[in-house]
Amino acid sequence: MxxxxxxxxxxxxxxxxxxxxxxxxxxxxxxxxxxxxxxxxxxxxxxxxxxxxxxxxxxxxxxxxxxxxxxxxxxxxxxxxxxxxxxxxxxxxxxxxxxxxxxxxxxxxxxxxxxxxxxxxxxxxxxxxxxxxATVSEFGPVLLSKILGLNDTQAGLVAMIFKWCDDNKLPLLDLKDFTKVLQYISDEGKALIEKDYGKISTSSTGTILRKVVELQQQGATAFFGExxxxxxxxxxxxxxxxxxxxxxxxxxxxxxxxxxxxxxxxxxxxxxxxxxxxxxxxxxxxxxxxxxxxxxxxxxxxxxxxxxxxxxxxxxxxxxxxxxxxxxxxxxxxxxxxxxxxxxxxxxxxxxxxxxxxxxxxxxxxxxxxxxxxxxxxxxxxxxxxxxxxxxxxxxxxxxxxxxxxxxxxxxxxxxxxxxxxxxxxxxxxxxxNQEVDSESAYEMLSAKLEAAAGEAEKAREAAEQAKAEKNRPKEKEEKGMLEKMLDSSAGRQATRTAANMITRTLLGALGLGGTSRRKKSLW
Structure with missing residues (x-):
């Protein structure tokens, strides 16, 4: 044309x-x-x-x-x-x-x-x-949920995570921060967070975690951060x-x-x-x-x-x-x-x-x-x-x-x-x-919190064992006191002498020096 x-x-x-x-x-x-x-x-x-x-x-x-x-x-x-x-x-x-x-x-x-x-x-x-x-916080819950391909329920949980982190001054900078929070709310912190933010589905946190791992496998760890x-x-x-x-x-x-x-x-x-x-x-x-x-x-x-x-x-x-x-x-x-x-x-x-x-x-x-x-x-x-x-x-x-x-x-x-x-x-x-920056963020803060909680639990266990030991000590003293009283009594002293004589005779008999043997010898 x-x-x-x-x-x-x-x-x-x-x-x-x-x-x-x-x-x-x-x-x-x-x-x-x-x-x-x-x-x-x-x-x-x-x-x-x-x-x-x-x-x-x-x-x-x-x-x-x-x-x-x-x-x-x-x-x-x-x-x-x-x-x-x-x-x-x-x-x-x-x-x-x-x-x-x-x-x-x-x-x-x-x-x-x-x-x-x-x-x-x-x-x-x-x-x-x-x-x-870019930091995880800069993505925000909506964009991050779309990147991960989450459904409405899972996206709502991500929004709750961001809100909880904001309320508790826990910065979400990189993917290890977000992963740590996911693990925390599905385990140690679940009961505490459900009290203020509602029910948390373990299956939802598991799905989100798998999606994050998939993103990490494509090299996203290097992209998220400061x-x-x-x-x-x-x-x-x-x-x-x-x-x-x-x-x-x-x-x-x-x-x-x-x-x-x-x-x-x-x-x-x-x-x-x-x-x-x-x-x-x-x-x-x-x-x-x-x-x-x-x-x-x-x-x-x-x-x-x-x-x-x-x-x-x-x-x-x-x-x-x-x-x-x-x-x-x-x-x-x-x-x-x-x-x-x-x-x-x-x-x-x-x-x-x-x-x-x-x-x-x-x-x-x-x-x-x-x-x-x-x-x-x-x-x-x-x-x-x-x-x-x-x-x-x-x-x-x-x-x-x-x-x-x-x-x-x-x-x-x-x-x-x-x-x-x-x-x-x-x-x-x-x-x-190009300078590597690793500011204190949710990962470090939650790790420190869990370590502190573990330390407190160890101290409580040691204190309980010590209290148990202290509780048993008076009973031991009482039993020891009763034994000493029995030994100091006339019956106790007689029993002690009898036991000592029996031990002595047993030892002499073993050495062939017992009195019974000498009497038998004199009859001949």
Missing amino acids: STTPTAFLEAIQAGYSFKGESAKIGIGVLDGKPQPDAAVLLPLKTMNRHGLIAGATGTGKTKTLQVLAEVLSDNSVPVLLMDIKGDLSGIAAAGSLNDKIKDRYELLGMTYQPAAYPAELLTLSNGPGVRLR KSFEVDDLMRIAPDGRGMISVLRVTDLQDRPKLFSTFMLQLLAELYGSSPEEGDLDKPKLVLFIDEAHLIFQEASEALLQQIETIVKLIRSKGIGIFFCTQNPMDVPKDVLGQLGLKVQHALRAFTAADRKVIKQTAENYPETEFYKTDDLLTQLGIGEALITMLNEKGIPTPLVHTLMISPRSRMDVLTADEISQLVKSSKLVSKY
Whole structure:
């Protein structure tokens, strides 16, 4: 399907002309031919309306993510990148010109200028970078219950635990605190707590404990604790005026989707809860890119999906945009997908009937166009090419355009180990967050309480044994006194003499010196 280049040019220029700041991300393509005058611009004002970057493996999704991050940073917008595959750290180093990049920029009518971007490496584990942590208290009972997938009864018990800990000044900082409280209320402290807070089901505490163990097995122990990361540190501007790009390297979370979902939901909730209402800003305060976004939804419960959908709907009013990067648009739940204003669709592959059905469904999610047959074009896009549509300032979708994307100006590869080490050493946040902190909390307080109770019980046992001994002592004295009186009496003295004589005779007889033997001898 095609129309005249003039009509195409007029449509793109009209559709991609915005009030306020904007940045060029590519040019339109018609009938396979790039149109240098058909510039595809990105309006910064609507970047808090969220977005989707989708496409098959090897079609350029990650490079598009890198380009958008660079464009935002150049315009003083901080960025947070979820680096699942470990190939985004290169944004901190300048790229290099090669023949492919040179040819692309000639088609774009632009000049390639390599650039290294101000970057901060973050980590959820013990890897190099700034440690991200959050306390159990910051999650709160509702969010923690949804992460653990609890039913209403179990969630009510978690709420009671938080209330009891608040009332008794027992901080819940890490998972060992929460586990210790669970064990305490189902054993030693059960009767005491039931008196004030109601009946506690042992089966419910057992189920919650098993859910916590499951979360621990995915590495959540390293995430829960102090010092909590402050979201303001994600919204920094570098000294040169560019937005800081924070790269969270989570390559070890691909096989631990529950932990990834836990972190992402907490981060979104913290961003939403701590950020004031901003209304319509000229540009967002922060844009978050989530690579391999299907990991968030892979093992999410219905309650968790509802929570994510709610936050995605509301967080844009805080001036924060969220972009999901995934292979198939169908990986994102439809209710979340409906909230995404910018869509960058790279090529899809049609190997099976199921693939063709997905492609047809994907094409139906885009605006109708007289310039392309969308479902056919989706399988024909080259590397670094995409179908793009976005929202203008009035919330109206722009025309769907086949776009030749610009390439990243930073390195399209990872940093070396030495470069990572140097970047971490130069970070001001490492000294702030990477110190191990183990404040006195519920675990230590309850352990001390139980030890004190055990000590008191031991003292009580010893006191009882001593009292028993004291009680028996007068009886022993009385028996001893009676024996002495008996021995002092005349009958007692006679009995003593008789016993002594019998003993003496017995000994003499044994020696052959008894008196009876001598008398018998005299008869002869």
